[in-house]
Amino acid sequence: MNYQPSDFLPIFVQLAAAMGFIVFTMIVTHILGPRRSTKLKDEAFECGIESQGDARTPISIKYFLVAILFVLFDIEIVFMYPWAVNFKQLSWTGFWEMAVFMGLLLAGFVYVIKKGILKWEK
Amino acid sequence: MEVSNYWYFLSGLTLLSALMVVLSKNPIHSVLYLVFTFFCISGHYVLLNAQFLMAVNIIVYAGAIMVLFLFVIMMFDLKKNIPDSKTNLTKLAGTVVAGSVLVILVAAFRTIQYPTPDESTFNPNNGMVENLGKVLYSEYLLPFELVTVLFFVAMVGSVMLGKREVGDRNF
Amino acid sequence: MEPTNTLFMAKAVIILVVFAITLGVAAYSTYFERKIAAFMQDRVGPDRAGPFGILQPLADAVKMFMKEDFIPSHANKWLFIMGPCLSMLTALMTSAVIPFGDTVTVAGVTFDLQGIDVNIGILWVFGIVSLGVYGILIGGWASNNKYALLGGIRAASQNISYELAMGLSIIAILMFSGSLSTKTIVEAQQNGHWNIFYQPLGFIIFIVCAFAECNRTPFDLPECETELIGGYHTEYSSMKLGFYLFAEYINMFISGAVMATLFFGGYDYPGYEFVANKLGETPAAFIGAGALIGKALFFVFVFMWVRWTLPRFRYDQLMNLGWTGLIPLSIYNVLVTGIGILSGQPIIAGIAGFVLLILGLIIYDQLTVKKKIA
Numbered sequence: 001m002n003y004q005p006s007d008f009l010p011i012f013v014q015l016a017a018a019m020g021f022i023v024f025t026m027i028v029t030h031i032l033g034p035r036r037s038t039k040l041k042d043e044a045f046e047c048g049i050e051s052q053g054d055a056r057t058p059i060s061i062k063y064f065l066v067a068i069l070f071v072l073f074d075i076e077i078v079f080m081y082p083w084a085v086n087f088k089q090l091s092w093t094g095f096w097e098m099a100v101f102m103g104l105l106l107a108g109f110v111y112v113i114k115k116g117i118l119k120w121e122k
Numbered sequence: 123m124e125v126s127n128y129w130y131f132l133s134g135l136t137l138l139s140a141l142m143v144v145l146s147k148n149p150i151h152s153v154l155y156l157v158f159t160f161f162c163i164s165g166h167y168v169l170l171n172a173q174f175l176m177a178v179n180i181i182v183y184a185g186a187i188m189v190l191f192l193f194v195i196m197m198f199d200l201k202k203n204i205p206d207s208k209t210n211l212t213k214l215a216g217t218v219v220a221g222s223v224l225v226i227l228v229a230a231f232r233t234i235q236y237p238t239p240d241e242s243t244f245n246p247n248n249g250m251v252e253n254l255g256k257v258l259y260s261e262y263l264l265p266f267e268l269v270t271v272l273f274f275v276a277m278v279g280s281v282m283l284g285k286r287e288v289g290d291r292n293f
Numbered sequence: 294m295e296p297t298n299t300l301f302m303a304k305a306v307i308i309l310v311v312f313a314i315t316l317g318v319a320a321y322s323t324y325f326e327r328k329i330a331a332f333m334q335d336r337v338g339p340d341r342a343g344p345f346g347i348l349q350p351l352a353d354a355v356k357m358f359m360k361e362d363f364i365p366s367h368a369n370k371w372l373f374i375m376g377p378c379l380s381m382l383t384a385l386m387t388s389a390v391i392p393f394g395d396t397v398t399v400a401g402v403t404f405d406l407q408g409i410d411v412n413i414g415i416l417w418v419f420g421i422v423s424l425g426v427y428g429i430l431i432g433g434w435a436s437n438n439k440y441a442l443l444g445g446i447r448a449a450s451q452n453i454s455y456e457l458a459m460g461l462s463i464i465a466i467l468m469f470s471g472s473l474s475t476k477t478i479v480e481a482q483q484n485g486h487w488n489i490f491y492q493p494l495g496f497i498i499f500i501v502c503a504f505a506e507c508n509r510t511p512f513d514l515p516e517c518e519t520e521l522i523g524g525y526h527t528e529y530s531s532m533k534l535g536f537y538l539f540a541e542y543i544n545m546f547i548s549g550a551v552m553a554t555l556f557f558g559g560y561d562y563p564g565y566e567f568v569a570n571k572l573g574e575t576p577a578a579f580i581g582a583g584a585l586i587g588k589a590l591f592f593v594f595v596f597m598w599v600r601w602t603l604p605r606f607r608y609d610q611l612m613n614l615g616w617t618g619l620i621p622l623s624i625y626n627v628l629v630t631g632i633g634i635l636s637g638q639p640i641i642a643g644i645a646g647f648v649l650l651i652l653g654l655i656i657y658d659q660l661t662v663k664k665k666i667a
Contacts, residue, residue, distance in 0.1 A: 003247060003412040005125075005168050010304040010409050011389055017312050018385035022378050022536075029532035033361040041363070056434070056442065058197050063450050065284040066612070067190040070453040072273050072280070073620070074186045077460040078178050079266070080627075081416070082255030084467035087634065090259055095631050097259060097267070102624055104270040108277040109620070115281050118616045119609075150372060150431065157427070174473075177416035185423025189453060192430055196446065250412045251473055 065117050076105055129169060136162035149195045153188055160184040172249030303404045311388050311408065314586070318593070319542040320350040326597050333601045360531040368528065369435040376432020377529065377536035383425045384540040387547050390414045392476045394560045394582035397575045406560075406582055407476060414475035415463060418551055419456070422506060426452050428540070429508075429515065433525035444524030447608065448508060448515030454612060455505035455512075458619035462498040465623075465630040466555050469639070479559030484566070487558040491639050494626045494647055496556045498619055500595075503548040505615065507541055510600040514608050549592030553585055560585045625650065 083090070083098055090097070112118065139162060142155040160183045167176035247253065258266055324339065324347065331338025339346035364373055394406030411417065426449045433445020466488055467473065470481040482488055489496050505512040516524030523529075526537045553559060560581030569577035606614070626646070633642025 003171070003173065003250060005171050007409055007411050008168050009301060010308055011386075013305040014308045014312065014386060014389050014408065017309060018382055021316075021385070022381050025532050025536070026374065026378065029358050029360075029535075030362045032358050033531050035361060037366075043365075043367075056196070056437065057439075059193075059442075059446055061284050063446055064190075064193050064197060065280060066450050066454060067193045068280040068284070069277065070457065071182075071186045071190055072276055073457045074460070075182055076270070076273060077457065077464070078182060079269070080461075080464050081467065081473065082174070082251050082258055084464045084627075085251050085471055085473060086255035086259065087468040087631065088471055089256070092635055094259055095635060097263060098631070099628070100267060101270050102628070104267075104274055106621070106624065108274045111274075112277055112281060113617060117281055117284065118612065148369070148372075150369075150434065154375070154427075154431070157424070173412045174416075177413040177420050180420035181416065181423055185420060185426075185456075186453070189426050189430070189449060192427075192434075193446075193449070196430075196434055196442070247412075252471075 062117075069112060069117070072108075073105075076101075125169065129166075132162055132165045132169070136166070150192070153191050153195065156191075157184045157188050160188070167249075170249065171246055174251040174254055175249065299402050300404055303399075303402050304408060307393070307404075307406060308389060308408045311391075311393065312385070315385070315388055315543055315546060318546045318586075318590070319539055320354070322542040322545065322593055322597075323353060323538075324349045325594075326600075329594070329597045330601050333598075354535075357532050357535040362531045362533070365437065365528050367437045369437070372431050372435035373528075374533070376428050376435055376525075377533045377540075378428070379431065380425065380428025380540040381536045381543075383421050383428060384543040384547070387418050387421045388550070390417045390475050391547075391550050391554055391585075392479050392559055393585055394578040395574070397578045399575065405476065406578060410474060410476045413473050415467075415473050415478065415551075415555070418547075419460060419463075423453075423456055425506070425540075425544070428537075429525050432529070432537070436525070436528040438528050440521045440523070441525050441527045444515045444521045444527070447521075448525055451505055451508070451512065451514060451611060451615070454615035455502040455619070458498055458615060458623050459502035459506065461620065461623035461627065462495045462502065463555070464627050465492055465495045468627075468630055468634055475554055475559075479554055479561070482558040483561050485558070485561070485563065487556065487561070489556045491633075491643055492556065492626075492630070493643065494622070494650070495630075496552070498623050498626065499552060499556070500592075501614075501619065503552065504596070504599065505611070507544045507548060507596070509541070509545065509596055511603040511606050512611055513605060514611055545593050545596050546589055549589035549596075550585065552592055553588035557588050622650075 079101070080098070083094060087094060136159055139155050139159045143152045143159060146152050146155060160179060164176040164179045164184075167173070167179060245253075327349070328338045328346075330336075339349040342348040342352045364370055389408030390411065392405065392407040392410070396403060396405055429448040429452075430445045433441045433443075433448070436442070466478065469488060469491060470478040472478065472481075504510075508515050515521075516526065521527070526534050529537065560578070562581060562584040565577060565581065568580060629642055629646030630639070633639040633646070636642065
């Protein structure tokens with residue numbers, strides 16, 4: 001199979017269609033709808049209770065840690081794609097190579113779990 | 123259209139969006155422009171027929187690292203941290219550093235010798251994932267395994283960074 | 294016209310047809326969701342707009358368009374508009390790499406029923422899906438509302454967590470097909486060698502992740518009404534809200550099509566060879582496209598079925614399942630599959646792995662239960 005950069009050209013048709021649809025819809029809904037603004041309506045909707053403080057408060061560090069770990073694991077998974085594609089040619093050698101890789105990955109994973117980083121109930 | 127025309131168009135777009143990353147006031151806008159910049163760079167990978175790199179660039183940079191950036195920006199209280207870092211001294215220092223990097227880059231590019239590909243042995247599908255895997259898991263096996271150690275260290279580091287101090291506010 | 298130009302036109306037509314089908318299916322999913330919900334709860338469901346209420350999606354669309362396009366004064370205006378648009382854009386861009394059928398010949402032009410057949414096929418889907426986070430996160434943040442921000446951040450955390458297990462569950466499939474191209478993956482499954490028979494565990498992991506990626510019940514924590522009002526779209530109205538909801542239905546259809554492609558033979562159906570011999574390649578390929586869409590619609594039905602059957606998870610349960618449950622499970626799956634392929638007995642290894650897993654879970658459960666009692 002011979003892959004070319006031009007294989008990607010039709011994607012621009014899809015991009016154009018998607019963008020066209022989105023822009024068209026946004027403009028039409030903006031024109032069609034009524035516009036009535038009141039002071040109460042402008043406030044943040046919190047079930048009628050008066051809003052206290054700023055909405056953009058610092059969030060839990062847990063989310064941040066999940067994002068960092070996600071980046072790390074994502075890169076490790078990306079490394080596995082070329083391996084999986086060549087799996088049959090690499091045979092047992094490749095299998096053990098990846099077993100070592102996964103062993104280290106799991107070691108890090110166990111460390112993270114033991115440290116309680118992914119414990120959300122606390 | 124000629125391939126070089128695509129290249130010029132993409133490069134212009136890349137530079138423009140990269141400039142917008144620096145120039146936009148709102149950090150979230152910057153992140154969005156940066157994502158767009160990564161897409162343009164992925165476009166360059168497509169032109170080089172390195173499709174796997176293109177996908178990885180989108181998945182890792184645009185899909186993972188930029189999400190982390192967004193999280194960090196959202197975690198900061200933007201209004202309280204009025205940047206006091208924009209004094210004249212820091213501006214001057216930034217200009218000097220960036221200027222010297224530019225000089226070094228220009229000097230490097232002037233002396234560099236571009237190897238021309240040998241047309242008889244050139245394989246346009248070199249950048250495909252199959253060929254990449256063959257090289258990575260035979261010639262570059264040791265660096266590949268060492269990368270895991272690096273990841274392990276990074277994991278430990280992030281855990282240490284994120285350890286909760288007593289009395290921190292969280293919800 | 295030059296042959297490359299005609300081919301490009303053919304591809305453009307395919308993409309536009311698939312685009313239209315996606316939008317149509319997504320619109321009618323809203324109707325069928327309500328009908329199915331009504332059936333499961335022994336109600337009638339929407340029945341006013343047209344016979345059996347089949348014009349309901351149109352009525353909904355008109356209503357959405359006529360609503361006020363409201364932007365709260367405290368929100369970041371452009372980011373507020375950007376959020377739903379990004380969500381919609383990422384939902385609409387994935388369908389190009391899905392192979393809807395084999396080679397067809399229409400008006401003397403021979404082409405595949407697929408938008409783009411690229412070397413990285415399935416990674417394109419993953420790349421775009423991983424960008425789906427932005428729409429929700431930015432919309433939630435721009436609303437400047439506590440509930441919206443929490444919903445957006447929850448959604449982002451959940452999506453990235455389940456993306457990992459999803460990526461890992463694909464690897465076992467790639468080991469069979471030896472290619473990232475969706476076309477090759479489907480071709481490797483022809484004549485009934487569907488991946489589901491070799492990869493039951495991989496499929497279970499994938500479908501759970503698909504539920505989480507689409508923010509569907511039981512994983513719809515980002516828009517959990519009891520905790521967060523409307524979640525990330527609390528402040529949204531008119532078609533901007535419509536985009537968020539619509540994007541969810543499009544994602545459901547696309548993930549159904551991806552599941553059909555990866556695990557259920559894509560456009561393959563029993564008797565494909567027979568039909569191809571009797572009627573020719575082209576009609577067989579078009580029936581195949583119908584088969585793929587049918588499979589995808591079945592998965593859309595499963596999504597709805599589950600929604601009205603299972604209660605919602607708690608957020609800590611959700612994250613625990615994603616990280617400590619699915620990721621080790623999918624690594625286990627990759628190893629078992631590897632042993633199976635290399636020893637030449639993929640089916641036996643698959644079943645043995647599955648049985649071992651169940652046994653291990655039962656033993657683990659027994660041990661922990663005893664601990665809890667003692």
